[in-house]
Amino acid sequence: MSAEALAALPTRANRRARLIFGIFLAALLSWLALDLSLADAIPRESGAGILSLFVEGALSPAMSYEAAEVPAGTPPLLSKVLEAVWTTLLFAVAGMSLAVVLGLFFGFLGATSWWKDDGADSPLGQGLLSRAMPVIYGVVRVWIALMRSVHELLWAILFLVAFGLNNFSAVIAIAIPYGGTLAKVFSEMLDECPRESARSLRAIGAGPLQVFLWGLLPRAFADMSAYAFYRFECAVRSSAVLGFFGYPTIGYYLRLSAENLHYREVWTYLYALIALVLIVELWSSKLRERIVIR
Amino acid sequence: MSARVEALYKSRPRSRFVQLTLWSFGLFTLLTWLSGVIQPASFLTARRLENLERFLTVDIVPAPLREGGFDLGALITWTQGVLLDHGLDALLATLAISVLAIVLAMLLSWLFAPLAAATLSTRRPFDATPGQDLFGWRALRLVTRAVMILLRSIPEYVLAFLLLAILGPNHAWPAVLALALHNSGILGRLGAETIENLDPQPLRTLTAIGAPRRSLLVSAVFPLALGRYLLYFFYRFETCVREATVLGMLGVVSLGYYIQQARGKMYYDEMLLLILLGAGIVIASDILSAVARRYLRTAS
Numbered sequence: 001m002s003a004e005a006l007a008a009l010p011t012r013a014n015r016r017a018r019l020i021f022g023i024f025l026a027a028l029l030s031w032l033a034l035d036l037s038l039a040d041a042i043p044r045e046s047g048a049g050i051l052s053l054f055v056e057g058a059l060s061p062a063m064s065y066e067a068a069e070v071p072a073g074t075p076p077l078l079s080k081v082l083e084a085v086w087t088t089l090l091f092a093v094a095g096m097s098l099a100v101v102l103g104l105f106f107g108f109l110g111a112t113s114w115w116k117d118d119g120a121d122s123p124l125g126q127g128l129l130s131r132a133m134p135v136i137y138g139v140v141r142v143w144i145a146l147m148r149s150v151h152e153l154l155w156a157i158l159f160l161v162a163f164g165l166n167n168f169s170a171v172i173a174i175a176i177p178y179g180g181t182l183a184k185v186f187s188e189m190l191d192e193c194p195r196e197s198a199r200s201l202r203a204i205g206a207g208p209l210q211v212f213l214w215g216l217l218p219r220a221f222a223d224m225s226a227y228a229f230y231r232f233e234c235a236v237r238s239s240a241v242l243g244f245f246g247y248p249t250i251g252y253y254l255r256l257s258a259e260n261l262h263y264r265e266v267w268t269y270l271y272a273l274i275a276l277v278l279i280v281e282l283w284s285s286k287l288r289e290r291i292v293i294r
Numbered sequence: 295m296s297a298r299v300e301a302l303y304k305s306r307p308r309s310r311f312v313q314l315t316l317w318s319f320g321l322f323t324l325l326t327w328l329s330g331v332i333q334p335a336s337f338l339t340a341r342r343l344e345n346l347e348r349f350l351t352v353d354i355v356p357a358p359l360r361e362g363g364f365d366l367g368a369l370i371t372w373t374q375g376v377l378l379d380h381g382l383d384a385l386l387a388t389l390a391i392s393v394l395a396i397v398l399a400m401l402l403s404w405l406f407a408p409l410a411a412a413t414l415s416t417r418r419p420f421d422a423t424p425g426q427d428l429f430g431w432r433a434l435r436l437v438t439r440a441v442m443i444l445l446r447s448i449p450e451y452v453l454a455f456l457l458l459a460i461l462g463p464n465h466a467w468p469a470v471l472a473l474a475l476h477n478s479g480i481l482g483r484l485g486a487e488t489i490e491n492l493d494p495q496p497l498r499t500l501t502a503i504g505a506p507r508r509s510l511l512v513s514a515v516f517p518l519a520l521g522r523y524l525l526y527f528f529y530r531f532e533t534c535v536r537e538a539t540v541l542g543m544l545g546v547v548s549l550g551y552y553i554q555q556a557r558g559k560m561y562y563d564e565m566l567l568l569i570l571l572g573a574g575i576v577i578a579s580d581i582l583s584a585v586a587r588r589y590l591r592t593a594s
Contacts, residue, residue: 015589016520023527027397030390034466041467047460054460090326097323149576153451153540154553154569161562162349168337225316237449244451254452258459266456270448277447283315290309 050261057263061271066262077265080253081272088249088276091167091239095174096232102175103182103228106147109140110187113195114212117202144187147180152238156245170247174238178231185227186220193219229284236280240273353562376564377571380552384568385575388548391466391541392534392579395473399534400527402478407485407519408511409438414489419507420497438482446479450537454544469546473537477530484526488519524590528583535579539572549575 043051064077075083108114115133150158152173159169190212198215206214243251250273257265326332352360358368409415415435416427454472461467492515500514542550549572556565 012521012590013517016524019524019586019590023397023400026393030394033386033390034394034470036394036466036470040461040465041471043460044462047462051460054456087331090329090331093319093323093326094332097326145577145580146573149536149573149580150569151536151540151572151576153543154550154572157553157557157565158569161353161557161565162346163337163342164345166337166342167332168334171332237447241449241451244455251452255455258456270452273452274444274447278443281443281447287312287315290311 050263053261053263054266057265057267060264061267062262062264063268066257066265067260077268081268084243084248084250084253084269085272085276087247088236088239088243088273091170091174091242091247091249092232092235094171095178095239096228096235098171098175099178099182099231099235100228102147102179103186106140106144106179106183107186107190108212109136110144110183111190111216112137113191113193113198113216114208117195117199144180144183148177148184149180150177152177153241153245156242160245165246167247170239170242170245173242174235178235178238182228182231186224189220189223189227190216193223226284226288229287233277233280233284236277237273349562353560354566356563356567357561373567376567381568381571384542384547384549384552385571387466388538388542388572388575389535389579391469391546391548392473392531392538395470395538396477396527396531396534398470398474399477399481399530402474403481403485406438406442406478406482407489408515410435410442410482410486411489412486413492413494414507414511414515418501419510420494420501422494422498442479442482444479445475446483448476450476451541451544454541454546458544458546463545466546466548468544469538469541469548472541473534477534481523481526481530485519485523488522488526489515492518521590525587528586532576532579532583536576539575 062077065074115130155176156170156173159173163169193216195215197219198211201211201215240250240254243249243253244255246252250269254266254269254273257263257269327334356369356372358372359365412435413420415438416431450472453476454468457468457472461471496518497510497514500510505514538548540550542548542552543554545551549568553565553568553572556562556568
């Protein structure tokens with residue numbers, strides 16, 4: 001360790017200590033602002049009853065309906081659960097496939113490495129495009145921030161009001177914020193990947209688009225697909241929650257069962273969701289293991 | 295020359311598993327769009343377009359501007375009215391919920407992470423040749439991991455919904471606890487990975503000179519892992535703010551509560567304003583966490 005590095009150690013420790021102190025102070029202030037009392041965090045009366053139902057349900061999830069009478073012709077509970085899992089997956093896949101398209105498009109426009117490279121001549125030449133690109137870039141960055149800073153449930157509400165209940169609105173509600181997040185991360189990955197292939201392509205006369213397609217995209221592709229897969233995990237959860245707004249995913253049935261105090265059914269849906277998320281998570285972590293080439 | 299290129303191309307790293315994934319995903323996406331559950335073609339019916347037009351030209355236009363054209367003074371008065379009546383309070387509550395939740399999540403994850411880390415939660419920590427582990431240690435790791443998986447695979451919104459039934463309305467605990475529990479699962483896993491990825495050499499030296507597990511944890515593992523952990527912490531804080539906004543829709547007083555109320559009363563102009571306020575607070579927390587991360591990184 002060099003002398004400078006040694007001298008830097010105390011500052012680093014100080015900064016961390018200061019940050020952690022700040023974090024705890026903020027938590028204390030939040031506690032006071034929310035006017036919370038510890039007694040409220042403990043379930044009472046009816047709540048305790050529900051808690052015991054809830055714990056009971058966790059230990060013995062329902063395999064058939066809890067209601068004493070079920071209308072004739074109702075499919076068995078487990079097939080309903082499977083159907084809910086299936087729609088949850090469909091919504092997530094549809095939303096993600098649109099999000100990837102949006103993410104690639106805006107990620108491309110929100111990256112700088114294909115049209116600007118420090119220490120090299122401007123790859124766009126001196127034409128109109130070289131002057132327009134910084135403006136486009138700025139607008140796209142703001143647009144990306146807007147897309148992703150509105151939560152998918154809020155997009156869902158906006159579309160509910162604007163279009164009414166329709167499965168496609170749920171899909172776009174997932175696609176827009178996820179597309180924004182993908183665009184942000186994709187553009188960062190495109191800007192941070194090694195530049196040497198891009199530079200050699202440029203040196204032999206490749207245009208900006210060619211540099212992007214053959215010099216930058218292949219370099220960042222592994223990281224990009226690993227990240228997209230991670231977001232797919234989140235999309236499955238979001239898709240399940242969209243059911244709370246009337247879409248036929250897991251959340252819809254879970255809410256109905258909970259409102260009827262059928263907590264054993266609630267746990268059947270919860271376990272189904274957990275299994276789904278777990279499978280996707282295992283798959284994606286396995287993929288990440290294989291995909292890291294560098 | 296081209297033969298060399300071809301040979302290089304053939305020797306590129308490839309994995310069956312990755313190819314299988316890409317193919318099956320492509321097929322599944324196709325299947326999804328063809329399944330008929332989602333029908334983009336019949337989406338824009340005449341009635342929907344009418345609905346959309348009304349929404350864009352009437353519903354979301356701030357009430358005082360609907361007749362008589364644009365009037366900046368009226369717009370400002372209306373915005374101030376919404377903000378002062380409940381908007382700013384809700385904003386503050388949203389922020390407070392997320393700060394408290396993420397700190398609770400951090401404390402919980404400080405419990406989970408060392409118990410789940412394979413290099414630490416074992417008979418001889420940071421041993422170069424670990425060998426077969428005792429059943430007790432393996433069970434401890436397994437249980438901790440299972441708890442974390444359970445916590446992080448249930449969405450915050452569902453957790454809050456269930457906690458609301460158990461703890462009752464009129465206070466922020468369901469939202470705070472839902473966010474804290476979900477994020478403790480995520481931060482715990484990231485923390486455990488951080489510990490597992492630490493450079494084992496200095497830690498091995500400490501165990502070799504007889505450092506007990508407790509002091510190893512407090513005076514070596516914790517400070518070594520803290521830097522990276524804080525990066526994750528701030529990244530999760532951003533998502534916490536985002537989620538805290540919508541948890542209000544269940545009935546906890548955050549921005550979402552008033553968004554839901556405005557929707558119920560069909561005050562769509564106010565609803566849009568509150569949604570934009572939510573977007574603003576998310577962007578602000580994004581910037582705050584980026585600043586904090588740079589502050590950590592540039593310490594020199």
